[in-house]
Amino acid sequence: MDSSSLLSIVTFVYGFAALLYIISWIFNKELPGKTATWVTIAGVAGNTAGIIMRWFESYQVGYGHAPFSNMYESLIFFAWTIAVVYLVLEFQYKNRVLGAFVVTLVFFTIAYASLSPNISSRIQPLIPALKSNWLIAHVITCFLGYAGFAIAFGMSILYLIKKDGGPGESRMLSLVPEQEALDEMIHQMVMFGFFFLSIGIITGAVWANSAWGRYWGWDPKETWSLVTWFIYAMLLHARLVRGWHGKRIAIISIIGFMAVIFTYFGVNYLPGLHSYG
């Protein structure tokens, strides 16, 4: 079995986990929830194995590079980071409602990579500029950042659909963490994401400087990652300086994640250096 067929199986494992999270939320049952966690852990294990196998395979075909070099590989890694960060969070906060959103997002991400006809899972050779250890640091930190923002996005949606609680609240919504707790979690995840996005932009700049002699070139992907950074910087200031909370922060976090998505996918339709994904 090769890595891409393993990763196709992982896609279905994540899909199954997402389904279990949703069932456990709708019917408020413990067993499907617990199973969902274990299935997600199995998915992460398979995902990890897939990434490592791909690394070996790239050496076998003689290219020998870390599996972070094209759209397919980055999506696989993105799914992995979201799933891992989510599991840590679930372990900390002991609430599984979020899994219904986040693991579904993981499933869509990896399904898009595995099933979309536009994305090739072939292992391709690396163009010379990408042969750098900074690339690995750059990709890992950027995607940790994106994962933080993705989870903050899921929580922001939850925040907006969860009303003020009270007696009229439906049973499904009553399982969602309190708004106050969600608000704090959004903030934590945004800080996590911002920290790693900052390092991601910085390692990208250092890499560009070592490959092309300039650390910043206003290429569309760089510019969009900076725009994303600005949006989250505004969110943090609105909260820390102006004391904004709740709904407004949730909305900025959603806008910020739109910028993340555009940085990731949309930019490929604009001309520039980062066209590999």
Added chain:
Amino acid sequence: MGKKPTSSGLFTELRIFFISIKLTVFILITLAATSIIGTLIPQNKSDESYIHEYGNFLYRIFKAINIFDMYHSWWFQFLIILLAVNIIVCSIDRLAAIWKIIFIKIPVFKISRFHKLKDKEAFSSKRSPDALIDIYEKLIARRFAYHTVEKTDNGFCIFAEKGRWTRLGVYIVHSSIVLLLAGSLIGSFLGFEGYVNIPEGSAKNVIFLRNTMVPHELDFSIQCDDFNVSFYETGAPKEFRSSLTIIENGTPVRKKDIIVNDPLRYNGVNIFQSNYGADTPKEIVLAIFSNSSSMEYKKTVRIGEKIDLPEGMGELVINNFMNNYKFKGHAIGQSFFGSITSDKGETQNIVLPVQYPQFDKMRRGNAYISVADFKHSYYTGLQVTKDPGVPVVYTGFILMILGCFVTFFMSHQSICVEVMKKGKTSSVIVSGIANKNKPGMRIKVKKILQQLEKTG
């Protein structure tokens, strides 16, 4: 600040303008929006392509406000400087206010602050306050940088704190941003960035600046001794390698092979492998197959030089080379071009594609000619940059990471352990304050309580 009575009006107004977070948000939104425009309108293309794209009218407006090179326009730079002033003024203002709080020798604790807290943890101990005081002090001292014990009417209070300095995290971040902006300004005033193509075996000391293509003379020459490129099986380039020698005042001073990601640095100038191209080779070996005698001759020909063909077939000159020649719409790769002049003075053009040795048969001459061998002659495409701002920018990078870490993940934590005598037993109350991550502090207070409870 701002105590001078005479200038205080304007000064105060400026200060108020610059410390406003609204200004920050305004600048950040404007920067984000204009940056986006810059990704939608391609930058630094030729005037013709812009006129073609936008028409003459829009072209003139865009040109007037520098939309086509907007990241270097005066107004973009102005926004950046405004941002820097905003951060500096605001940070100084804030820092002046909290300086005394941060660099206090003996922290002051008010028990009332802790009493007001909603989240308190409590338990009762079987021992008396006097028996507990030393044990508790030791425990708290291990976890906190500073602590103090105060006797109260019916027991004691331990106050402790740590991470007071982490309140400076924000200022580390803000100063890192100022360093980044300063570094980029240094780079744009004192640095340059350009390109040069150097054929194998020759040297150049003039490069062409990016975007403007203005020639720029270096203090030294760069000589390309050798160039090699290797390919993957797919045909994609795997590695480019140039052997360079730096020549200063006629003497070679540095030698290095460079590849992408591994530049040569000399006198603050960085020389990067950027691309390459094939030049016209100087010499080729031709195979000439005579139809009448069925003999094959090998001849070495210099480009542009006339030679006599064997068996009196006339004179041949090869005078041109193309990297990718298109014949009737088909790309047939590297090809040589020349002409044959017969004894009678008739001239025929010939095309010799390297990959198709039979191609010349189509000419139906009395011989057909193919390219037997030639040595590739490349030029190396180098990117030459100088940016004295880089060390400042890199310092900014490091401070940014450190500052963000401190700001986001560390906090100033104070704790109060209050022990009161209740008959033979004691009641113990633990409460804590943190300037950030309040849930984290709650968990911490619980943990400390558990530890105290275990010891008695």
